[in-house]
Amino acid sequence: MTSETTPPKRRTVRAATRKTRRLYIVLAGMTMLGLAAGLSLFAMRDSLVFFYTPSDIVGKEMKPGQRVRLGGLVAQGSVEKDGTTVRFVVTDYAAELPVTYTGILPDLFSEGQGVVAEGSMLPDGTMKATSVLAKHDENYMPKEVAEKLKESGRWQEGGEQ
C-alpha cells in the first residue's frame, strides 16, 4: 500500500525544489542585473554629473567656446552688479572661476550660496553664463534658529554642496 502514499509526497518535494529553483533564478537574476547596472553607471559617471567643479575645469584646459555647466559656491565679496550684468567668482575652495552673466538671477542667489552656471568658456579662461541656477543645501530651519547658530559660531557657511 506504499504506492498510494508516495505520489503526493513526491509531488510536494518536487514543488519545493521548483520553488527553490525559482528563488535562485530570481536572486541570481537580480544580482546580475545590479552588477550590470552598477558597471554601466560607473562607466558613464562623467556624463552623469550635472555640473563640473572649478577644480575640474581649471585643470582641464577647456577650449574657448566649449559649453560647460559649472557648480560651486559664489565666493564671498565677489559679486559685482552692472545693470543687468553680474560678475561673480565660483569657488570650491580648491579652485576659482570668474563668471559673467546677463539676465535675471534666482531669488536664492547670494554670496556663499551654491550655484550652477551654464555657459561657454571665453579665451581668457573665464566663463560667460547663459543661465544661472541656485542650489540650496540640505538644512531646513526657521530664521531664529539659523541666527542663533550664527551667533554661537556653530554655523558652517555654505556647508557641503
Add this chain to the structure above:
Amino acid sequence: MMHRFANPTRFMRVANVILPWTAGLTLLFLAAGLYQALFASPADYQQGETVRIMYIHVPAAYMAMMIYASMAVASATSLIWKHPLADMIARASAPIGAVFTFLCLLSGSLWGQPMWGTWWVWDARLTSVLILFFLYLGYIALLNAFDDPARGAKPAAILALVGAVNLPIIKFSVDWWNTLHQPASLAKMDGPAIDPSMLWPLIFMAVGFTLFYISVGILRLRGEIAGARIRNLRLGMTHG
C-alpha cells in the same frame, strides 16, 4: 503563518476590519499634518514660505519609492511562491504608486521654479525619478496588454523586479554624482538636518500618506479579488 494570510478570503476578512481604522487615521494624520505644514510650522531661513512644498514633495517621493519596493517584493513572491495574493497586491499598488510619483514630480517642479530658477533639469535625481514614473506606467500597460489578465501577471512581475534596480539609483544619485538636487536631509549619519518644528509636520504627512496607501490599497484589493472571482465564474460557465 504566511500561508494562512496568503488566502485572499481570509486576508480580506482581516483587511475589512482594519479599513475603517486606517481610513479614519488617514484623515486625522493628513488634517493634523496639513495644518502644521501650512499654518503652524515656521518659514525656512533660506527658502521662506516656499519650503511648505516640502511637506507634500518629500512624503510623495518616499511613497513613490516605498510602494515600488513593496510591488517588487510582492512580484518576487508571486514569481517564486505563486501566491495569488502577492500578485494582486502588486497590481493594486501600481496606480497608487504612479500617482504619488506624479505628485512628487509635479510638486518638485513647482518648487524648483522659485528656488532653483528652473522647472526641470536633467540631473541624476530628477531623471531617475522620471524613469520610476515610466516604470509604473509600463507595469500597468503590460498588465493590461493581454486579453486574459492572468497572462500579464508574469511579464509584469519581471518588469517590476527589473525596475527595482532603479530604487538605489534614485536614493544615492545625490551622493554618487553632482546634482542640482541637494543631498539627503533625513537619512544622515548625524541625524536629520531639519529643525524639529519642521520635522514633525513632515512625519505626520508621511504617516498620513502611508495610511492612505493602505486604505486605498485594501479597496483596490477588494476590487481585484472580486474581479478574479467573476472571471472564474465566467470561465466555469463557458466550460461547464
